[in-house]
Amino acid sequence: xxxxxxxxxxxxxxxxxxxxxxxxxxxxxxxxxxxxxxxxxxxxxxxxxxxxxxxxxxxxxxxxxxxxxxxxxxxxxxxxxxxxxxxxxxxxxxxxxxxxxxxxxxxxxxxxxxxxxxxxxxxxxxxxxxxxxxxxxxxxxxxxxxxxxxxxxxxxxxxxxxxxxxxxxxxxxxxxxxxxxxxxxxxxxxxxxxxxxxxxxxxxxxxxxxxxxxxxxxxxxxxxxxxxxxxxxxxxxxxxxxxxxxxxxxxxxxxxxxxxxxxxxxxxxxxxxxxxxxxxxxxxxxxxxxxxxxxxxxxxxxxxxxxxxxxxxxxxxxxxxxxxxxxxxxxxxxxxxxxxxxxxxxxxxxxxxxxxxxxxxxxxxxxxxxxxxxxxxxxxxxxxxxxxxxxxxxxxxxxxxxxxxxxxxxxxxxxxxxxxxxxxxxxxxxx
Amino acid sequence: xxxxxxxxxxxxxxxxxxxxxxxxxxxxxxxxxxxxxxxxxxxxxxxxxxxxxxxxxxxxxxxxxxxxxxxxxxxxxxxxxxxxxxxxxxxxxxxxxxxxxxxxxxxxxxxxxxxxxxxxxxxxxxxxxxxxxxxxxxxxxxxxxxxxxxxxxxxxxxxxxxxxxxxxxxxxxxxxxxxxxxxxxxxxxxxxxxxxxxxxxxxxxxxxxxxxxxxxxxxxxxxxxxxxxxxxxxxxxxxxxxxxxxxxxxxxxxxxxxxxxxxxxxxxxxxxxxxxxxxxxxxxxxxxxxxxxxxxxxxxxxxxxxxxxxxxxxxxxxxxxxxxxxxxxxxxxxxxxxxxxxxxxxxxxxxxxxxxxxxxxxxxxxxxxxxxxxxxxxxxxxxxxxxxxxxxxxxxxxxxxxxxxxxxxxxxxxxxxxxxxxxxxxxxxxx
Numbered sequence: 001x002x003x004x005x006x007x008x009x010x011x012x013x014x015x016x017x018x019x020x021x022x023x024x025x026x027x028x029x030x031x032x033x034x035x036x037x038x039x040x041x042x043x044x045x046x047x048x049x050x051x052x053x054x055x056x057x058x059x060x061x062x063x064x065x066x067x068x069x070x071x072x073x074x075x076x077x078x079x080x081x082x083x084x085x086x087x088x089x090x091x092x093x094x095x096x097x098x099x100x101x102x103x104x105x106x107x108x109x110x111x112x113x114x115x116x117x118x119x120x121x122x123x124x125x126x127x128x129x130x131x132x133x134x135x136x137x138x139x140x141x142x143x144x145x146x147x148x149x150x151x152x153x154x155x156x157x158x159x160x161x162x163x164x165x166x167x168x169x170x171x172x173x174x175x176x177x178x179x180x181x182x183x184x185x186x187x188x189x190x191x192x193x194x195x196x197x198x199x200x201x202x203x204x205x206x207x208x209x210x211x212x213x214x215x216x217x218x219x220x221x222x223x224x225x226x227x228x229x230x231x232x233x234x235x236x237x238x239x240x241x242x243x244x245x246x247x248x249x250x251x252x253x254x255x256x257x258x259x260x261x262x263x264x265x266x267x268x269x270x271x272x273x274x275x276x277x278x279x280x281x282x283x284x285x286x287x288x289x290x291x292x293x294x295x296x297x298x299x300x301x302x303x304x305x306x307x308x309x310x311x312x313x314x315x316x317x318x319x320x321x322x323x324x325x326x327x328x329x330x331x332x333x334x335x336x337x338x339x340x341x342x343x344x345x346x347x348x349x350x351x352x353x354x355x356x357x358x359x360x361x362x363x364x365x366x367x368x369x370x371x372x373x374x375x376x377x378x379x380x381x382x383x384x385x386x387x388x389x390x391x392x393x394x395x396x397x398x399x400x401x402x403x404x405x406x407x408x409x410x411x412x413x414x415x416x417x418x419x420x421x422x423x424x425x426x427x428x429x430x431x
Numbered sequence: 432x433x434x435x436x437x438x439x440x441x442x443x444x445x446x447x448x449x450x451x452x453x454x455x456x457x458x459x460x461x462x463x464x465x466x467x468x469x470x471x472x473x474x475x476x477x478x479x480x481x482x483x484x485x486x487x488x489x490x491x492x493x494x495x496x497x498x499x500x501x502x503x504x505x506x507x508x509x510x511x512x513x514x515x516x517x518x519x520x521x522x523x524x525x526x527x528x529x530x531x532x533x534x535x536x537x538x539x540x541x542x543x544x545x546x547x548x549x550x551x552x553x554x555x556x557x558x559x560x561x562x563x564x565x566x567x568x569x570x571x572x573x574x575x576x577x578x579x580x581x582x583x584x585x586x587x588x589x590x591x592x593x594x595x596x597x598x599x600x601x602x603x604x605x606x607x608x609x610x611x612x613x614x615x616x617x618x619x620x621x622x623x624x625x626x627x628x629x630x631x632x633x634x635x636x637x638x639x640x641x642x643x644x645x646x647x648x649x650x651x652x653x654x655x656x657x658x659x660x661x662x663x664x665x666x667x668x669x670x671x672x673x674x675x676x677x678x679x680x681x682x683x684x685x686x687x688x689x690x691x692x693x694x695x696x697x698x699x700x701x702x703x704x705x706x707x708x709x710x711x712x713x714x715x716x717x718x719x720x721x722x723x724x725x726x727x728x729x730x731x732x733x734x735x736x737x738x739x740x741x742x743x744x745x746x747x748x749x750x751x752x753x754x755x756x757x758x759x760x761x762x763x764x765x766x767x768x769x770x771x772x773x774x775x776x777x778x779x780x781x782x783x784x785x786x787x788x789x790x791x792x793x794x795x796x797x798x799x800x801x802x803x804x805x806x807x808x809x810x811x812x813x814x815x816x817x818x819x820x821x822x823x824x825x826x827x828x829x830x831x832x833x834x835x836x837x838x839x840x841x842x843x844x845x846x847x848x849x850x851x852x853x854x855x856x857x858x859x860x861x862x
Contacts, residue, residue: 213681214678214680214681215677215678215680215681215682215683216677216681216682216683216686217681217683217686220686232680234680236726246646246647246831247645247646247807247808247831247833247834248713248715248717248738248740248807249645249646249663249665249713249740249806249807249808249809250644250645250646250647250648250806250807250808250831251646251647251713251807251831252646252647252648252711252713253702253705253706253712253713253714255647255648255651255831258702258715260698260716260717260719261698261699261702261716263695264694264695264696264698264699264716265695265699267691267692267695268692268695268696268699271684271689271692274684275684280683281684282679282680282682282683282684283684284679284689284727284729285691285692285695285730286679286691286721286724286725286726286727286728286729286730287721287724287725287726288691288719288721288724289724290717290718290719293717293718293719293720294717294718295667295717295718295736295738296715296717296738297717298715298717299716299717305726307679307680307726307727309679309680375680375681376678376679376680376681376682377678377680377681378680400677400678400681400682400686401677402678403678
């Protein structure tokens with residue numbers, strides 16, 4: 001590759017165009033309270049996808065749709081489009097170095113979701129292509145913008161369905177057979193909205209996912225760019241405490257087997273385990289049910305959930321060991337039995353150090369405050385990371401609030417994240 | 432009063448007759464699981480009342496029914512029947528020493544209630560009269576068996592309605608206007624079952640109430656008779672903890688305002704306050720609701736109840752002070768707000784020391800293991816105690832279980848309690 005005139009240009013994204021695209025997409029499924037309700041594979045999701053696919057075509061992309069409805073807009077590079085030929089039978093090229101540098105996220109939302117979760121990642125990708133078009137830059141490797149099917153998991157489980165199938169975490173057949181509350185399968189819903197594709201999915205040489213933080217850290221520290229080192233592993237438990245119902249009046253304290261008292265000790269233990277663990281530890285009891293839940297009856301049974309998260313698999317395992325130890329101690333102390341049943345075990349995901357370092361470097365070069373951060377929640381990037389070097393770019397969101405109609409982000413922060421994305425993709429794809 | 436031949440007899444109740452009466456009454460509203468469902472002022476309640484009223488008439492009682500449906504079966508003594516004349520206009524005699532020595536309880540049950548709660552106190556009274564008839568004993572003061580309306584408070588609130596009206600805790604008009612879920616007033620229900628009486632209620636010189644313990648103490652200590660010193664005072668609170676909802680993944684521990692963590696600390700504080708307080712202290716959180724109650728959302732709001740009980744009013748007040756102090760400390764620790772709203776304030780009730788001492792003495796004389804005990808729950812006796820010297824006699828119940836279809840009591844213990852009652856009434860009424 002020889003130096004060319006375009007090397008002299010440092011392209012920048014157009015903040016107003018990015019904002020306008022976000023607001024245009026947000027009109028589809030807009031809620032009265034300023035949010036968006038655009039559930040996966042509904043008519044509104046179709047309209048949202050069609051809008052973005054139109055923009056991708058206008059930006060010069062060829063569109064591929066796979067069998068789970070993932071959309072890939074591919075902008076060819078000087079080394080081709082990352083595929084052997086065209087059409088449904090085209091396969092990813094053998095050499096990873098000729099494959100697309102991709103960006104993606106999702107355009108489905110929560111039932112009372114916001115305008116930015118997911119949508120930002122996709123439209124930041126669209127804006128990168130537009131900015132490169134404006135600057136007349138063709139990259140060496142192809143570029144790709146991906147829209148993953150059903151990230152939110154509200155209408156259909158599992159969550160992160162499209163990226164999960166892409167990465168081999170779930171089989172296609174299993175996902176196509178999932179039904180919503182009305183009994184409509186994913187397969188039928190895909191056909192109904194016109195996104196039951198037949199194309200093979202491209203493989204990537206690298207994947208970026210810009211996203212709002214959905215947490216309070218960047219805003220609190222007045223930092224614009226989070227260079228995401230990885231996603232926390234998650235181990236979730238259903239806990240059942242069994243004691244003995246009894247009248248609150250006649251039963252002396254020493255004769256009680258109070259399931260709620262025991263559960264209360266466990267809620268504190270979960271917090272203490274997280275507080276004393278390194279590596280971005282989190283511990284949460286979010287759900288708790290009391291039986292019989294009557295004000296003058298000592299509770300005989302309590303069910304609650306435990307959500308432990310950590311960036312290190314070994315620290316996460318040690319948190320789980322301490323959870324079991326705490327349960328054994330509370331069993332002895334309160335004369336109850338505690339059963340812990342693991343319901344989710346999602347290992348920690350470390351993103352690619354080179355890509356993470358690049359994001360940090362580009363942010364600094366552009367003058368944006370940056371810090372390393374972990375993603376506490378799951379994202380499509382966590383699955384895609386199983387297939388290629390991956391990283392995420394976080395931008396702050398107002399009060400850390402997401403999955404809510406009042407979700408809000410500063411336009412300048414959205415632009416900063418997209419500019420960092422542009423530099424990172426350009427460097428990775430070569431110019 | 433001169434010594435008569437009947438002084439030589441130490442009368443005893445007939446255990447089989449007492450048991451048979453309990454089982455006969457238990458057939459009215461019997462449930463498939465061995466319990467009883469006989470809600471206040473229903474057709475089944477009427478059948479139960481009619482049965483007992485028939486037994487009282489057979490035992491030589493004149494029946495009076497007051498305007499809230501309380502039934503009084505009066506067995507005249509040598510000093511008369513405690514009333515000035517007969518009929519609706521008869522009034523209690525002026526001299527307390529000529530008034531009846533009474534025994535009573537209730538025959539309404541919980542929806543899935545047992546065969547003994549309430550019913551035992553009334554039928555032990557019936558058996559005392561029968562035993563005295565068998566022995567040919569006429570007491571100096573009259574005797575009375577009382578059936579109080581709607582003790583359970585399941586169909587109509589307030590609980591302990593009949594004894595509460597009798598003692599002036601509630602007005603008659605207020606109680607007659609209460610409605611059940613179908614909108615039927617107490618006044619209409621009383622008329623429908625034929626228990627809207629017009630008689631003035633007799634006043635007592637003393638009142639006894641035998642009852643199953645509804646707790647585990649006597650059984651655990653293998654004691655047959657509880658000489659009840661009084662009933663615990665109760666102060667009940669509704670508590671609301673307000674923190675901040677947030678995602679369990681992205682929100683670092685230091686930035687959380689976890690309402691459930693704070694509530695868990697309060698559950699433990701309630702227990703610790705009770706554990707470190709004298710005078711039969713109890714502290715219970717029986718009901719707790721979490722919002723939004725989702726496994727990966729830090730709870731933003733928790734509502735729970737607090738039930739504090741104590742035999743001493745000043746100790747109970749000190750427990751409440753410590754509850755407020757604990758709330759203030761948890762507010763600071765967890766960055767939440769905690770509102771405590773008092774919903775019930777029922778002062779402790781001390782029973783008459785002479786009557787309590789007599790119960791203890793008679794139990795010993797009859798060879799029954801006895802201990803002093805406090806009633807943790809409310810009973811009609813707590814209201815009646817506002818009008819005359821009062822005491823209760825507890826007998827053990829299986830596993831301390833009550834308000835349950837599996838409620839069970841040993842026939843020998845029921846007989847022991849009725850025998851102690853007989854001696855106590857005989858001594859108090861004079862022979």
